[in-house]
Amino acid sequence: xxxxxxxxxxxxxxxxxLEALHEWLRERLPRYMVPLYLExxxxxxxxxxxxxxxxxxxxxxxxxxxxxxxxxPPR
Numbered sequence: 001x002x003x004x005x006x007x008x009x010x011x012x013x014x015x016x017x018l019e020a021l022h023e024w025l026r027e028r029l030p031r032y033m034v035p036l037y038l039e040x041x042x043x044x045x046x047x048x049x050x051x052x053x054x055x056x057x058x059x060x061x062x063x064x065x066x067x068x069x070x071x072x073p074p075r
Contacts, residue, residue, distance in 0.1 A: 006037035006067070008044065008057055018068045031073045038068045 009021065016024075018038045026034050045053040062069075 004037065004062075005033070005035040006039065006057075006062065007035040008039050008041050010041050010043070022068070022070050026073055031075070034073050036070055036072060037062055038070070039064075039066055 007025075009018075011021075018040060022035070022038055045056040047053055
């Protein structure tokens with residue numbers, strides 16, 4: 001089955017918009033790899049040894065205002 005993919009990104013100051021990033025990804029990735037959700041972050045939750053706590057990212061709900069939702073790429 002298909003999975004809903006969310007990409008969390010930290011963009012530099014003056015970086016591109018999430019819409020521009022999503023378009024760039026659509027042009028370069030296979031359809032099944034294009035994320036449906038993008039979220040801009042200032043930092044990632046990390047352990048004391050500086051590893052990203054991915055389970056915390058996965059546990060966050062997708063219906064927050066900071067999460068941009070995109071249409072799936074056409075087949």
